[in-house]
Amino acid sequence: MPETVISAQNLGLTFETNDGPVHALKDITLDIAEGEFVSLIGPSGCGKTTLLRVIADLEKPTGGTVSINGMTPEQARLARAYGYVFQQAALLPWRTIEDNISLPLEVMGLDSATRASRIKSNLELVNLAGFEKKFPWQLSGGMQQRASIARALAVEPQMLLMDEPFGALDEIVRDHLNEQLLKLWAKTKKTVVFVTHSIPEAVFLSTKIVVMSPRPGRIHEIIDCSELGTDRPLDIRESPEFLRIAHQVREGLKAGHSYDE
Amino acid sequence: MSDSSLFRDKILPIGTVVLAIIAIWYATAVFLNAPFERDQAERAKTTISFSEILPRTMAQERPVLPAPHQVFAELWDTTIGKKITSKRSLVYHSWITLSSTLLGFLMGTVLGVALAVGIVHFQTLDRSLMPWIITSQTIPILAIAPMIIVVLNAVGISGLLPKATISMYLSFFPIAVGMTKGLRSPEVMHLDLMRTYSASASQTFWKLRLPAAVPFLVTSMKVAISIALVGAIVGELPTGAVAGLGARLLAGSYYGQTVQIWSALLMAAALAGLLVMTVDIIGARVNRRMGVKPA
Ligand SMILES: Nc1ncnc2c1ncn2[C@@H]1O[C@H](COP(=O)(O)OP(=O)(O)OP(=O)(O)O)[C@@H](O)[C@H]1O
Ligand SMILES: [Mg+2]
Numbered sequence: 001m002p003e004t005v006i007s008a009q010n011l012g013l014t015f016e017t018n019d020g021p022v023h024a025l026k027d028i029t030l031d032i033a034e035g036e037f038v039s040l041i042g043p044s045g046c047g048k049t050t051l052l053r054v055i056a057d058l059e060k061p062t063g064g065t066v067s068i069n070g071m072t073p074e075q076a077r078l079a080r081a082y083g084y085v086f087q088q089a090a091l092l093p094w095r096t097i098e099d100n101i102s103l104p105l106e107v108m109g110l111d112s113a114t115r116a117s118r119i120k121s122n123l124e125l126v127n128l129a130g131f132e133k134k135f136p137w138q139l140s141g142g143m144q145q146r147a148s149i150a151r152a153l154a155v156e157p158q159m160l161l162m163d164e165p166f167g168a169l170d171e172i173v174r175d176h177l178n179e180q181l182l183k184l185w186a187k188t189k190k191t192v193v194f195v196t197h198s199i200p201e202a203v204f205l206s207t208k209i210v211v212m213s214p215r216p217g218r219i220h221e222i223i224d225c226s227e228l229g230t231d232r233p234l235d236i237r238e239s240p241e242f243l244r245i246a247h248q249v250r251e252g253l254k255a256g257h258s259y260d261e
Numbered sequence: 262m263s264d265s266s267l268f269r270d271k272i273l274p275i276g277t278v279v280l281a282i283i284a285i286w287y288a289t290a291v292f293l294n295a296p297f298e299r300d301q302a303e304r305a306k307t308t309i310s311f312s313e314i315l316p317r318t319m320a321q322e323r324p325v326l327p328a329p330h331q332v333f334a335e336l337w338d339t340t341i342g343k344k345i346t347s348k349r350s351l352v353y354h355s356w357i358t359l360s361s362t363l364l365g366f367l368m369g370t371v372l373g374v375a376l377a378v379g380i381v382h383f384q385t386l387d388r389s390l391m392p393w394i395i396t397s398q399t400i401p402i403l404a405i406a407p408m409i410i411v412v413l414n415a416v417g418i419s420g421l422l423p424k425a426t427i428s429m430y431l432s433f434f435p436i437a438v439g440m441t442k443g444l445r446s447p448e449v450m451h452l453d454l455m456r457t458y459s460a461s462a463s464q465t466f467w468k469l470r471l472p473a474a475v476p477f478l479v480t481s482m483k484v485a486i487s488i489a490l491v492g493a494i495v496g497e498l499p500t501g502a503v504a505g506l507g508a509r510l511l512a513g514s515y516y517g518q519t520v521q522i523w524s525a526l527l528m529a530a531a532l533a534g535l536l537v538m539t540v541d542i543i544g545a546r547v548n549r550r551m552g553v554k555p556a
Contacts, residue, residue, distance in 0.1 A: 058456060077457065078459045084457040094472050136552075
């Protein structure tokens with residue numbers, strides 16, 4: 001049995017706003033084991049980003065506990081236990097692609113030879129070799145997002161937290177990046193927490209799908225996808241098991257939504 | 262840009278405006294200087310026709326408004342026509358003003374940047390300093406300049422530094438305001454990103470805030486350098502300074518040397534243009550090196 005990496009107990013977060021409290025998260029209890037690929041899916045505003053930010057120590061919970069490898073989120077952040085990929089590529093416009101990837105490595109105080117080798121290998125991993133000297137604006141949106149993934153990977157974290165990394169990309173690029181991400185995950189055995197709006201994307205990538213519902217943000221259902229195996233070609237999306245799980249996710253999303261109206 | 266578009270986009274519009282200004286200038290000179298000629302004629306009990314007045318209005322020794330060619334002749338005579346070490350050389354006087362402008366600008370930039378760094382990092386400084394910084398600029402510089410000169414003279418500081426101090430007093434303000442804005446310009450997402458790397462405050466400053474502030478700094482430096490020049494000129498007025506463009510303006514007004522005043526004014530304007538252009542070119546270069554997308 002693999003070890004539990006992320007463990008949330010009755011996690012809650014209420015934002016105090018001018019028009020009263022917003023219950024972004026309520027009673028979230030979730031265990032994520034090492035090497036798992038967990039997707040968070042749910043309607044807009046159900047707290048997916050907030051949950052990811054709590055795990056990353058970018059937001060403090062107002063109730064319950066989270067532990068990451070037995071540490072508090074803050075300790076885990078200070079130990080650089082995770083790489084975070086934002087919804088936008090968030091590259092620094094004044095740095096070239098290689099210098100952008102170098103940024104976290106400089107912060108970590110790595111020497112230039114180590115930096116250079118990590119930049120090279122991670123750019124190759126996301127198929128961006130040859131674009132080292134380009135500035136972000138010279139790259140397409142998909143390429144920028146790949147660069148930001150390379151930047152997160154270069155830190156060599158045990159854990160990847162990804163907030164709708166492919167949300168703004170077209171279907172074809174998205175498929176391609178999904179395949180690459182899956183290969184990468186199979187190769188590196190990292191634990192991934194992945195936020196998405198897309199049912200096929202969630203089913204294709206995940207070992208476990210967390211369906212969330214809004215107001216207050218809660219976990220509606222946790223769906224296991226391990227029966228799809230680890231070797232998943234793109235056309236697995238036409239297989240009956242895939243369609244059955246996708247259907248289950250869709251039903252879960254509907255049920256979570258219904259008593260809203 | 263091809264030659265024809267350079268002509269169409271730059272030379273033609275600028276040239277047209279220059280020609281229009283010169284035409285208006287001549288017309289105004291005639292209008293303003295004509296009464297003197299009429300007075301003269303009246304005093305001599307003769308009558309004078311307009312065609313006689315016209316050339317004379319452009320050749321007076323102390324015209325109300327000198328004609329452009331008089332000013333340009335004076336400019337030529339006092340720049341090309343004199344040795345630069347001569348006290349009558351406008352180049353010499355420009356250099357005196359320029360040196361205190363540059364020193365004041367440098368001091369103002371350092372002070373402005375230092376204040377901005379403090380303000381961005383310490384909330385108490387933000388609350389305590391900002392009101393004073395803003396108040397400092399509401400005091401007319403003409404009121405405070407003599408006091409600065411007198412006080413500094415009393416402690417034995419004279420020459421370049423008092424004038425540079427006035428330039429600094431004026432130029433630190435746009436730098437402090439622009440730089441504060443620039444240091445605060447990084448998006449929340451980029452700040453969060455640095456946080457996920459558990460970057461220290463100084464790492465966040467050097468790798469994120471400072472580079473993000475550079476375009477803001479360049480813009481405020483353009484404003485700062487031209488008002489540093491104003492500060493240097495103003496600084497030369499109350500002291501009865503013997504050298505500098507301000508001194509030339511003052512001496513010119515004492516003796517009614519309008520031609521001298523106008524040539525000093527034009528020189529100051531040219532100097533300001535040159536300074537702003539220099540900052541602009543350096544700024545554009547820095548921006549290009551920092552990957553700013555060419556427009
Ligand atoms: N800093 C904040 N202050 C106040 N309310 C916030 C804050 N951040 C998020 N919220 C609220 O918390 C709720 C959850 O937001 P969150 O961004 O986590 O949703 P999400 O599931 O990621 O949505 P989306 O799919 O649109 O990205 C929303 O109602 C949002 O308005
Ligand atoms: Mg979100």
